[in-house]
Amino acid sequence: MIPEGERLEILEKIGAYTAGELEGDEARRAEQLILENEDNQRLSEAYTRMLILLSVMGQESPVTPDTVVDYAVQRAYYSALMRQTETFFSDLGRSYLDAFVYYLGLRPKQESYGGGF
Amino acid sequence: MNTVDRDLSARAAQGDLSAFSQLVHEYSDLVYRVASRILGADDAQDASQEVWIRVWRNIKDFEGQSAFSTWLYRITVNTCLNARRKDSRREQRETRDDFLYLPEPPGGDNDPEAATLGRERMSEVLKALQGIRSEHRAALVLRHLEGLGYAEIAEIMDVPEGTAKGWVSRGRTALLLTLVPETGSHANGGGLS
Numbered sequence: 001m002i003p004e005g006e007r008l009e010i011l012e013k014i015g016a017y018t019a020g021e022l023e024g025d026e027a028r029r030a031e032q033l034i035l036e037n038e039d040n041q042r043l044s045e046a047y048t049r050m051l052i053l054l055s056v057m058g059q060e061s062p063v064t065p066d067t068v069v070d071y072a073v074q075r076a077y078y079s080a081l082m083r084q085t086e087t088f089f090s091d092l093g094r095s096y097l098d099a100f101v102y103y104l105g106l107r108p109k110q111e112s113y114g115g116g117f
Numbered sequence: 118m119n120t121v122d123r124d125l126s127a128r129a130a131q132g133d134l135s136a137f138s139q140l141v142h143e144y145s146d147l148v149y150r151v152a153s154r155i156l157g158a159d160d161a162q163d164a165s166q167e168v169w170i171r172v173w174r175n176i177k178d179f180e181g182q183s184a185f186s187t188w189l190y191r192i193t194v195n196t197c198l199n200a201r202r203k204d205s206r207r208e209q210r211e212t213r214d215d216f217l218y219l220p221e222p223p224g225g226d227n228d229p230e231a232a233t234l235g236r237e238r239m240s241e242v243l244k245a246l247q248g249i250r251s252e253h254r255a256a257l258v259l260r261h262l263e264g265l266g267y268a269e270i271a272e273i274m275d276v277p278e279g280t281a282k283g284w285v286s287r288g289r290t291a292l293l294l295t296l297v298p299e300t301g302s303h304a305n306g307g308g309l310s
Contacts, residue, residue, distance in 0.1 A: 008290065011290045011293070011294070012286045012287065012289075012290050015286060015289045015290050015293065016286055016289075019261075021282075043293075046293060046297055047289070047293060050289075050292065050293055050296065051261065053238065053239065053242055054261040054262055055261065056235070056239070057239050057242065057243075057262055058261065058262040058263065060239075061150050062149060062150055062153050062158070064145045064146050064148075064149040064150075064165070065149075065162055067162065068145055068148075068149060068162055068165045068166055068169075069141055069145050071166050071169075072141045072145070072165075072166060072169030072170070072173075073134075073138045073141055075166075075169070075173065076134055076137050076138070076141075076169075077134055079173060079174075080132060080134055083132075
């Protein structure tokens with residue numbers, strides 16, 4: 001009986017070999033593993049079929065619903081509008097505050113350093 | 118990075134809405150495709166919308182050191198993984214027990230029956246993908262469905278390349294075990310010495 005961890009390691013090794021991701025000694029060891037055991041050959045075939053299926057699926061692209069694009073663009077416009085509105089009102093508020101401070105005479109008197117008067 | 122993307126992303130970062138709109142139109146398929154493969158079709162739409170909100174909010178931080186698509190992949194994968202974490206019940210979703218055969222690849226002929234069968238098998242694979250640990254699934258999708266290299270996967274997932282390889286490998290094995298449960302007992306170490 002092969003320990004669980006070792007079995008998974010063999011599964012991963014065969015998967016990596018089938019996906020063409022092993023080189024050199026590692027690839028040769030995986031080849032040996034596959035050639036010397038029928039179950040492992042079946043595993044390799046199963047991996048091959050799965051990878052072909054994944055590859056075919058990879059070439060297909062689901063159609064993006066129009067709502068996704070529309071929503072993204074609308075949100076950006078809304079966000080930009082809110083940002084501009086916020087900037088406008090904060091600038092306006094600051095101007096009013098400055099005017100009010102000036103009106104109440106709370107702004108420190110600016111001293112003159114020139115002219116000698 | 119291609120110059121058009123660089124120009125569009127730079128303009129979008131300045132608040133140019135038409136540039137952002139162009140980016141959305143150009144890349145919405147990529148985002149939706151990856152989201153639907155990681156999360157399944159039901160949640161892909163919400164996740165895609167969330168991705169674009171994040172892109173708009175964060176595009177000022179995109180410095181152009183990597184391709185725009187790599188940056189977008191990263192936001193998409195992170196958004197999908199966060200969505201999965203929020204709904205941890207999905208992690209325990211059981212896959213069908215009666216899937217005891219390995220799907221044959223769909224034929225290349227024009228046989229509608231074969232095409233239907235191929236489509237059914239693909240949907241079974243997509244369903245089986247949902248039973249795999251999130252990080253492993255995302256890495257597997259990027260590698261075998263998006264066709265990316267390990268260096269780019271590592272950059273997108275913000276992990277070392279070795280970790281990305283390990284995640285793909287474990288995801289691949291988990292997918293096979295889900296599709297063909299009996300393969301777990303087939304792996305035989307005999308002959309490896």
